[in-house]
Amino acid sequence: MSLRLYDTGTRTIRTFEPLEEGRVGMYVCGATPQAAPHIGHLRSGVIYDVLLRWLRRSGYEVTFARNVTDIDDKILAVARERGVPWFAVAEGNQRVFTSGYDLLGCLPPTIEPRATGHVPEMIVLMRRLIERGHAYASDGDVYFDVRSWAEEYGSLSNQRLENMRSQGEPPEARKRDPLDFALWKGAKPGEPTWETPWGAGRPGWHLECSAMATKYLGATFDIHGGGMDLIFPHHENEIAQSRAAGDGFARYWLHNGLLTVDGEKMSKSVGNVVLLPDLLGKARPAEVRYYLAAAHYRSLMDYTDAALGEAVSAYQRIEGFATRAAEVVGAGAEAAEPPEAFTAAMDDDLGVPQALAVLHEAVREGNNALASGDHDAVRERLASVRAMTGALGLDPLSEQWSRAGEDDLRPVVDALVAVALEQRQAARARKDYAAADAIRDGLAEAGILVEDTPHGPRWELKRG
Template sequence: MSLRLYDTSTRTVRTFEPLEEGRVGMYVCGATPQATPHIGHLRSGVIYDVLLRWLRASGHQVIFTRNVTDIDDKILDVAARQDVPWFAVAEGNQRIFTRGYETLGCLPPTVEPRATGHVPEMIVLMRRLMENGHAYAAGGDVYFDVRSWADRYGALSNQKIENMRSAADSPNEDCKRDPRDFALWKGAKPGEPSWETPWGAGRPGWHLECSAMATKYLGPTFDIHGGGVDLIFPHHENEIAQSQAAGDGFARYWMHNGLLTIDGEKMSKSLGNVVLLTDLLDRARPVEVRYYLASAHYRSLMDYSDTALAEAVSAYQRIEGFVTRAAEVTGPGEPATTLPQRFVDAMNDDLGVPQALAVVHETVREGNNALASNDLETVRGHLAAVRAMTGVLGLDPLSPEWSAGGEDDLHPVVDALVKVALEQRQAARARKDYAAADAVRDGLTAAGIVVEDTPHGPRWELKRG
């Protein structure tokens, strides 16, 4: 089965056929870094990282573009309140976004353009729209004329133009031909940053930047445009309108991930219900947080709770436990070169990660049974399969980003000391001094070291949670 994706623009699951065989252009709306990221932002990062990895695993070369909106009303408001330069707000928070993506194992985009670096492309796009009769300058601003695109405007969000709310992105409402006309360019205000254009100094509107950057790096028509479901209207609706009205084909597939909420409400600083990555890292390791954020279907609404996170931690540790025990017995080996067909089918069915993880856990259970019966050939095969599947999801426990390593890693030192203690325990058991053996084990447990007796001898690991 070929990859099939839910396309918001047609409201159907469609077979994915790239514009160019073996090559995919993908644009994802990135951060507006007026504040530090919460886990809803990072869920989106993990989701599109899984898509990127799956496209590459399926044999595609991918140009992945994720923008940064580094100039925006919200950024200017924060800068004014904190009495700092606007670019310091944007750059400082963007670095935290980047660290968050990296902490959760997200691969870097091919290019990560910033809005402020693409004003020339925006000027060209506005000129094209004016020449086509779809934009106009008024009151120092430049607006898109939605009535000039009335037969298509609203198709993505499945709305009629007469039922839409006014565009609340400009204070100069009296200058608009229609209240729903949205700002392509905002005229310069005292104390705000601005750039020169043929229509006066100012700064970009929110929607214009994405169209300009997407087509610069991916061409006038490209394969996939992604973002959160909250961006369907007005942001993505407006991107389509301005791009296609200018003559570009723009995105062929529109993907939207569900939100991550708390008690059914969208995370928002104004509501005081924001959960930061640092909050989760107090309760789970980065790889466990990644498992949690990736485990639900990307289109589903995900309501955060400590219980759900704890369940995800336990689920990942079951995978990790098998991989660790199997690698100790058979060696780590290499991930399988061929993925189980049921896993492939799940991933190809609109990126069905929950069903794919079910295949992983079934393979883990079979592998554990093989370990119990000392069937090392089966263990070896199941270890390779699990590593291949979790590798595609960015969750392989033996991947260098998750496994212990580095000059500062104390694991070899601890391992040597624990082995000495376990040898003393074994010697005590051999002479039937079970009190002494239990005392060694109790001492290790108190130090946070869990000992497990296996058919292949005792093994240890650090206690988690």
């Protein structure tokens, strides 16, 4: 079965057929970094990383663009409140976003363009729209004329023009119609500006994505992604201005579900905004990634500590098998391909929950093989598990996760624990079980768990 994806534009699951065989162009709306990333931003980052990895594993060469909106009303408001330059707000928070993505194992985008670096492309796009009669300048602002594109406007969000309200971009007096949206915002005192033929000012939110997406992916490209909250007005406006200018723009529209906390929308006023450091106090980065990837990408996800705890336990079952199996048969290498059932699940609109069910069944079979001493079966299941977890960016034996959170003291700890275990084995050999238990209890108090296996004792750091 070939890859099939739910396309918001047609509201159907469609077979994915790229514009160019073997190549995929993918654009995802990235951060507006007026603050540090919360768990919803991180979920989006992990979701599109899973898609990126699956496309590449499916044999595609992917050009992945994820933008940064580094100039925006919210960024300017934060800068005024703190009394710092606007660019310091944007740059500082963007570094936190990047660090968060890296910590959760997200592969870097091919290009991460910033709005402020693409004003020339925006000017060209505005000129094309004005010349075609779909945009107009008004007292330093430039607006898109929605009614000039009335037959197609609203197709993505499935809305009728007559049922829409003003997009709320003052001053209304400068617009021909309340539905028109700003492509360019005229200069205001104290704000950064760039020169255009229609006056100095700064970009509108929607314009920048169209300009950057087509610059790096071409006038028509394959996939455009983002959160469901962006369908209207942001993505609707991207489509309107791009296609009105003559570009084909995105052929598939993917939208990930939003995230709530204990049933409520995240809000600073409510005080329920969950940031990455909050999660890392309860789980390791690989466990957080598992949690954020586990639900279907289009589903609404409600964060609770209990749900995170369940994900931690689930990942540790995978990790526990992989670690024990590697001690018995060696880490080996990933299988060339994941099992057919896993591939079928992922090809069916990125069915990660169904794919994880296949993964956990392989772990169960692998643990049974370990218990029975069937090394060939252990080796086969380990390769399969590594192929599946590798496709999801969760391979416990990968360099990133197997050494995650460790530092230069690991060799020292290894040596000290080895001495303690030798002393424990010697105590057991002379049947001094009280001394052996005392050594084991002392290690446990230090956060080191010892497990006796048919192949000798093994240890690991206590989780949490």
